[in-house]
Amino acid sequence: MQDIMSSVSEWLLPILVGTILVFGYLRRVPIYSTFVDGAKGGFATAIKLIPHLVAMVVAVTVFSESGAMGILVQLLTPILQWLHVPAEVAPLGLLRPISGQGALAFMVNIFQTKGQGPDSYLGMLASTMQASSDTTLYILTVYFGSVGIRKFRYALKVGLLSDFISVLASVFAVSLLSGMIHV
């Protein structure tokens, strides 16, 4: 079962690309020129994102490099601990919406720590937290930035609150399933 699952994740992308191409060809779509025509839009979209990403990345980098991010995580970790999120992974949950790379580095750090390999309870919890959420701040910046939306309304609140729920849901899911699948 496990072999099948790891193959699935490896094969998924090539199979999907192949299917789209074969399907298009059979439906008599001029696949090459249609691809090129669609791909053209990629350049303009990415260029449009530059100012938005520069603005947000600079702010987040200043915040984390100053040590403010570390202090914030230290302040909030007890709250997460109180909600049964172990102190070892609590910072990951707090980093996840702000910095995808930071959270990923944190997960790897847990994998490397003695007694906390990927298959331990903490390793599974870190993996699940990393996989089940996304970098909310960047998604908002990129999605709204690409069309020039400045008034986000309640979108950030919803994003951050659902990230918080995802962290708690990860603890729940790992506690629930780790007994069943012999982690």
Add this chain to the structure above:
Amino acid sequence: MIDFIWLVLFIVGIITAMFTGHMNNVADAILKGSEKGVTLSIGLIAVIALWLGLMNIAEKAGAIAWLSRVLRPVARMLFPSVPADHPAMGAILANMSANLLGIGNAATPLGLKAMHELQTLNPDKDRASDAMCTLLAINTASITLIPTTVIAIRMQYHSAHPTAVVGTTLVATAIGTVAAIILDRLFRWLDRRRHA
């Protein structure tokens, strides 16, 4: 809102640096950060171009129309303000499918296409529409069937069960996504009441 968050990140960062003695790091961060922002954007060109190209084929071949028919009931419930036959609906469905499959970074370009289509329906171009907020809620909760990146890293660190995370992730994202949709509706309702 975004003005305030942006200001707080800078000011709190600078003030903290004064007390922690990290001012040189902050000065460095300002320059390095902007460089990173540009690199990130340029890096996106490849993946956005690839998926927009493939999506164009899928669309011309009628695959998106088929997918839309299958997922229409769900999408109609989530996005009542988007006409079922509008291109925005196709893009939203493609974005949701990519999120579900967790394929590379395919979800972002498709989501951007959906945003672009939703903007054509938006009466106030500065302000996020209801449908845009829902799209964001779904994307930030990122419902995932197969967390490819995490599985790959678990393999790298000699996990005996790298894919064990599939089940737990599914439960966690399902809860997170349902919560996001409920919160989206709740805040919209509060928003309406405040402005009514």
